[in-house]
Amino acid sequence: MALVTASPLYIGLMSGTSVDAADAVLVRFSEQGYPEILATHAQPPERGLRDDLLHLSQQVAGISLAKFGELDQRVGAWFAEAALALIDKAGIKAADVDAIGSHGQTVRHEPSARYPFSLQLGSPSLVAARVGCRVVADFRNSDIAVGGQGAPLVPAFHRALFADPTRHRIIINIGGIANLTVLPAGASDDSAHVTGFDTGPGNALMDAWIAAHLKQPLDEDGHWAAGGKVDDGLLALMMSDAYLDRPAPKSTGREYFNLDWLQAQIHSRPSPPIPADVQATLCEFSARTIAQAINEYGPGDEQLLLCGGGVRNAELCRRLQALVAPREMIRTDDYGVDSDWVEAVAFAWLAMRTVNGRSGNVPSVTGASTAVPLGGIYQSRSSD
Template sequence: MLYLGLISGTSVDGIDTAIASFDGKPELIFGRTYAWQPQLKERLVTLGQQSATLTLDDIAELDVRIGAAFAEAAQRALADSGTQAKQITAIGSHGQTLRHRPHGEFPYTLQLGDPNTIAERTGIRVVADFRRRDVAAGGHGAPLLPALHAALLSSPDEDRAVLNLGGIANLTLLPKQAAQAAADRSHVRGFDTGPANGLMDAWCLRHTGHGFDRDGAFALSGRVDEVLLARLLDESWFALPPPKSTGRDQFHLGWLESKLAGNEIPQDVQSTLLMLSARSIADALRAAQPRTARVIACGGGVHNTALMSALAAMLPECIVESSAAHGIDPDFVEAMGFAWLAHATLQGLPGNLPSVSGASGPRILGGIYSA
């Protein structure tokens, strides 16, 4: 009963793969990240950063190209782990989010990565398109992994939070009751808090040529611009109550540029963006679960030591640590989550939590594409 999860997050820093078992407690068997083809990655980053005009032909071609890239990543994960395709019950594929607008008269969320292409090229059944059913039920379609976080990391002894530091940050709130009543997930809550790595990565790429700020060195070379930070935090989205979600189509370089005076030093902006992530996360956590004792972080931002230090400084009442402290590789929690969602779908079990997404009820998520 092995499942293979695939996701490329809002940072577009690679295609994460995870092979996991769900016989009993969820267990990660193998995890690895595979690089995007550079031209395709550049196009995806551009599309995520700003409004762009795409023809129907562009969208259809991108859908297949992304699906082919996901299929190749799956095949490489099988080869590198020594796993045969016949050992995999199903692939759970998130796809690549291009737009996420779960509000308005006709709410939508758009992930590309044709599951038919993945199934055809791997010979493995695929479960995909997880978010849209929750949106159709009045939810945000995000975050989708708090139930897995609860299964892996809740404790009857303390209030905890799981913090995913991807392009966008999101929190899963796990009060003691979530572990004490494991069959009842109504105590679990979760929501996006705003930017994590996405804005920092984009600004760093523009001014240094590097796709991310290793250890936060670029940010540490500057100083926080308190006036700019106040303008950034004044964004009305931060004041919205949960359920809430967002993406790079909202927090992008164009948004940042609209807040700049024009005479800022690039490294000071980077330092301010790091503080924006830390402050918005800390403020959201205190407001939603003020007695949190432990913050367990996962995602690429865990490797930004400056960001982790800033979070610890902003949350002195909490232990801030990587999920690695609990035996879970922080780089593959999300990919493992989409393997878990595929498992839930094939078992006929709902994958969303209405207490998190705001959906009108629990729903079985995704479509099944036969091998």
């Protein structure tokens, strides 16, 4: 049955640092901007694409310009396929969609370089042409252009949905990289009080390590990590990384926290730990860096709302809960937004903001000099 709606529909497309799927979500927003998720779809990448993207994110020097251009088109085709599958599942037409917010696939994020940039693949022109509706893309460079980090961008969405007039909250998004949004009581009325930043690795290092040793894409429920023993010396080396001591605003990615970074830590030890113990240590590292950030930036009595793929890692969540107790830690599902789809919904929301000429960044989070609409708009057809 076709979906009947009087309100504009938006699609959010998102693939994170884990590169496991292009998440597509169809959303209708209320007048207050609250989302109603109407349909979802997760489109896995075609064979070999994930490996090529992971290689590119770590070793740019080994990729030719021809290969780079090819990957941009392949990711665009992947994202378009996800959007078309979502539209078919929802029983609507592309003409019913006001805009697609397409994050793209990040392959390099360098906001602190001499010439700052953030690079996402996934040709928005191709997505617009194949799907048949306009696309908003290249969100991060709009923020970087006005002096920001270009990340994290979801805190504006978190503030709109989860800020409470009387209760402090911290939103914990655990993807390949983990990030926080700190929402003091009353933050919905004053964005200057909102803080957000990348805490460090979420799933990225654990996924990379298990892929290298067990040829599995992820550590299901953290079982491998749970079977190992934390190497305290290795953990201490990891926790001494300079990124963790940098004040916010800050952001990072796989170009920094990757297997090369991990091997450098392991080689600094007098004897290499067994692989299972490294996995246990990585799990503890993710939990501790998140908890450390919460303790540093939270008032101490805040409610913790979790979202992202890391929510499904039971061992990681168990360790994090032990470190942040007695704070209450729950999923965003309890507040009406499925924890698996928060980021995809956020980019649908950012697209809605952009096409209506409204800002999408939070300067107190990214360090930008001003709030601006994010991304460029790619039209699918002429209005003539």
